[in-house]
Amino acid sequence: MTSSIETSKRTVRIGTRKSQLALVQTYWVKAELEKHFPDLEFEVEKMSTKGDKILDVPLAKIGDKGLFTKELETGMLNNQTDFAVHSLKDLPTNLPAGLMLGCVTKREDPADALAVNEKNKDRKLETLPAGAVIGTSSLRRLAQLRHSYPHLEFKDIRGNVNTRLAKLDAGEYDGIILAVAGLQRLDMSDRIHQIISPEISLHAVGQGALGIECRAGDEEILKILKALEDADSCDRALAERSFLRELEGGCQVPIGVNTSIENNNLTIKGMVASLDGLRLIKDTVSGDRHNSEQLGKDLAAKLREQGAGDILAEIFAEVGRD
Numbered sequence: 001m002t003s004s005i006e007t008s009k010r011t012v013r014i015g016t017r018k019s020q021l022a023l024v025q026t027y028w029v030k031a032e033l034e035k036h037f038p039d040l041e042f043e044v045e046k047m048s049t050k051g052d053k054i055l056d057v058p059l060a061k062i063g064d065k066g067l068f069t070k071e072l073e074t075g076m077l078n079n080q081t082d083f084a085v086h087s088l089k090d091l092p093t094n095l096p097a098g099l100m101l102g103c104v105t106k107r108e109d110p111a112d113a114l115a116v117n118e119k120n121k122d123r124k125l126e127t128l129p130a131g132a133v134i135g136t137s138s139l140r141r142l143a144q145l146r147h148s149y150p151h152l153e154f155k156d157i158r159g160n161v162n163t164r165l166a167k168l169d170a171g172e173y174d175g176i177i178l179a180v181a182g183l184q185r186l187d188m189s190d191r192i193h194q195i196i197s198p199e200i201s202l203h204a205v206g207q208g209a210l211g212i213e214c215r216a217g218d219e220e221i222l223k224i225l226k227a228l229e230d231a232d233s234c235d236r237a238l239a240e241r242s243f244l245r246e247l248e249g250g251c252q253v254p255i256g257v258n259t260s261i262e263n264n265n266l267t268i269k270g271m272v273a274s275l276d277g278l279r280l281i282k283d284t285v286s287g288d289r290h291n292s293e294q295l296g297k298d299l300a301a302k303l304r305e306q307g308a309g310d311i312l313a314e315i316f317a318e319v320g321r322d
Contacts, residue, residue: 009041012224015072015084018046019160024185025210026085029105029228036227045081047071069213073099076214082221083214087182088206088237091213093245102214102222104237106230108181110208110258112141112201114194115183116175117168124194125149128174135164135176139275139319143254144201145177146277161186177201181208202256202271202282205240209233232261235292239268242296247272247308253315264289270299272308275315281306 012033016026023046030042048071072084073096083102095101114125120132126149128134135157136142142154157164157176161183168176175193183192212228214221236259244255256271266289273280283306285299300308 009039011041011043012083012221013081014042014044015075015081016044016046017072018048021087021161021182021186022085025087028185029085029210029212032228033224037224040224045075047075073213082218083212083225086211086213088209088211089179089204091206091211093205093241095213098216099213100216101211103212103225103229104234105210105212105228107209107233107236108184109195110203111180111198112177112196112203113180113183113192114175114196115165115168115178115191116193117171117173119171120174121193125152125175125196125200128152132174133172135168135173138177138204139254139315140204140256140273141177141201143273143275143277144256144271144280146275147273147280148200148277150277161188165191179203179207198258198269202258202269205244205255205257206237209237211237235266235289236261236268239266239292239296242293243268243270243300244296246297246300247303247312253312255312261289266292266295268295268299270303272303272311274311275318279307279311281308281311 014026014030016022026044030044033040033042069084069086069091072081072086075081076084077096077098088104091101116123120128125145130151131153133153133155134145135155137157145152146154155173157167157173159167161178164176164178167173180192180195183189212225214225239259240257243257247255254273254275258269260267265286267284267286269282269284271280271282281303283299283302285295285302287295
């Protein structure tokens with residue numbers, strides 16, 4: 001006689017922001033995990049964060065500790081969700097007690113991109129006329145672009161990718177700076193007018209990768225998340241996050257990085273710049289990839305020796321520090 005009792009699937013709950021990009025990223029994670037774990041049920045819990053709600057204030061003025069993550073973290077600590085999917089660049093380097101970075105996915109192109117409107121379709125950053133207005137909400141991008149293109153003007157821009165592109169197309173800006181990876185994930189690669197060289201703009205820590213945060217010590221969830229772990233992306237991210245943590249910087253500070261791995265050798269280049277772009281310090285360290293976090297610390301020490309601490313202190317005093 002066949003039993004009529006069905007064993008219900010274990011439900012794993014995923015926390016995410018409600019933005020279009022966040023949902024695209026989260027449903028990608030969900031679909032990938034469903035391939036690996038067909039016996040599990042994955043549900044998505046959508047939440048709004050402080051950064052999603054405050055759209056009329058520059059990000060640097062709000063403070064960045066948990067700006068796009070705090071509500072998702074509260075959900076995990078309250079057992080409302082089991083893990084949360086973040087753009088890794090939005091995840092603070094110091095996480096709340098009881099939480100950890102459980103997985104880093106394979107990184108997409110971490111570069112910055114210029115998007116332009118129809119009026120400027122034949123121009124690039126180097127050929128835009130003096131006074132052309134570039135939109136960015138990132139102090140990192142602002143400082144580096146001011147350093148290389150002092151003839152351009154820069155204006156803060158907030159909102160999701162579609163909102164920013166609409167403002168660009170309406171003529172409020174001559175160009176805006178976005179992440180290549182975000183545009184690719186949204187199937188908007190056609191809006192990438194120019195990929196900005198790392199010689200001009202080092203990318204944000206973690207940019208291009210997804211960081212999946214979970215409760216510390218939750219071995220069942222950690223085992224599930226390891227199915228999506230990419231070793232190279234993880235080691236690069238650990239070096240970058242260590243560098244940023246050591247400098248006591250957040251995602252709204254002009255600190256940029258670039259990392260690569262070749263034959264188990266990890267190279268990390270880092271940058272700290274003043275807001276006006278007049279002072280910009282860069283340096284590089286290389287070493288065994290298994291010492292990725294120490295490499296990040298070593299690079300931070302090198303930049304501090306060259307005056308990075310003084311630059312950051314001035315910025316914290318000017319824009320405030322959360």
